[in-house]
Amino acid sequence: MATVTTAFFSAPDVLLTAPATLPTCSVRRTDTGAVVSSGNMSNLGGGLYSFTFATVDGLEYAAICDGDPIVAGQTFLGARYRDGAISGTTTERVEVDVPAILADTAAMQPTVAANLDAQVSLVETEAAAAARAVTNQAEHDATQADIAALNDLSQADVQSAMTAQGYTAARSLLLDNLDALVSSRSSHTAADVDAQLSGTHGAGSWATAAGFAVPGDLMGLVAGAITSAKVAADAFTGTQFDATMQSYQGKVWNFDDDLAGTPADRYGVAFFKNGNFVTAGITSPTLRVVRTSDGVDLVAPVALVPVPGFPGLFGYEETSAPARMIDGVGYFALVSATLDAGTRTWPQQIGRDNTP
DSSP states (O other), X not given: OEEEEEEOEEETTEEOOSOSSOOEEEEEETTTOOEEEEEEOEXXXXXXXXXXXXXXXXXXXXXXXXXXXXXXXXXXXXXXXXXXXXXXXXXXHHHHHHHHHHHHHHHHHHHHHHHHTSOGGGTSOHXXXXXXXXXXXXXXXXXXXXXXXXXXXXXXXXXXXXXXXXXXXXXXXXXXXXXXXXXXXXSOOHHHHHHHHHHHHOSSOTTTSTTOOOTTSOOOOOTTOSOGGGSOTTOSOGXXXXXXXXXXXXXXXXXXXOSSSSOXXXXXXXXXXXXXXXXXXXXXXXXXXXXXXXXXXXXXXXXXXXXXXXXXXEEEEEOOGGXXXXXXXXXXXXXXXXXXXXXXXXXXXXXOOOOO
């Protein structure tokens, strides 16, 4: 078992001793990112809180503790989260496994000792080995005799065997055509072939004629030619398509947090490629917010901040009153980032309701 212990503050230098809602803690494995335990922390008093969870020997864990899980403003801005790393202990495993190994070794010793007392000569007697040698020699001599018999085939024997397989003197003459040009083995001339192709596909160069595909171009397919059964899993990859066929998207979430100790507009951003969440290769992510009525910046272009422990997730918090959204006004959030060596920008309309 391992215990995470930390303190939270309701204001600078003021410990959070009587929270309306208990802080929570979430523990993940660092090798897989899987959550192994989460829940409310125990109030130890004096502003200290703890969370206990089961560990596995040799594994590493990371913990994030939330002092204000329902965002009720019981912690001041910047003091809501605490994080830490924990290693699974190996002491218990050593105390259990080493005695077990010693016990197994002791149990094996009588068997090993008994087997070491046997002599190699007991495995096979000298007489048995001599008899086996005689048998091996006899089998060798018989094999050599069979091989020698194969070399006594006469011409008549060879001809008889070939005739039995359908070889005849008349068919042997056709072998002379094997080293002749293909045109000599057809009754059609080059002009005959050209006339047939022209009648079916039209005269001209066959590399671009109707019905022929230019190398590298798409070929015409009949309806239903491609089915799910004919396309194996992962048969097509992104590298097989032109770069213009890749689909990128940026997604923005926002909410106005007027109940926090310091009110703020909070933004969350994620990026997608071909419908899949992108977790790597994202550079220079930025956010810009403009009013739809006049295009004036509410939030000038600002760098997005990565969410710790969650690659691909970004956030930004705006606490300045003049740069915060107001009721009854529409805005566009413009998120930009460089993905696959290209700078890409996506707009998304955002706003607050118009309730006073």
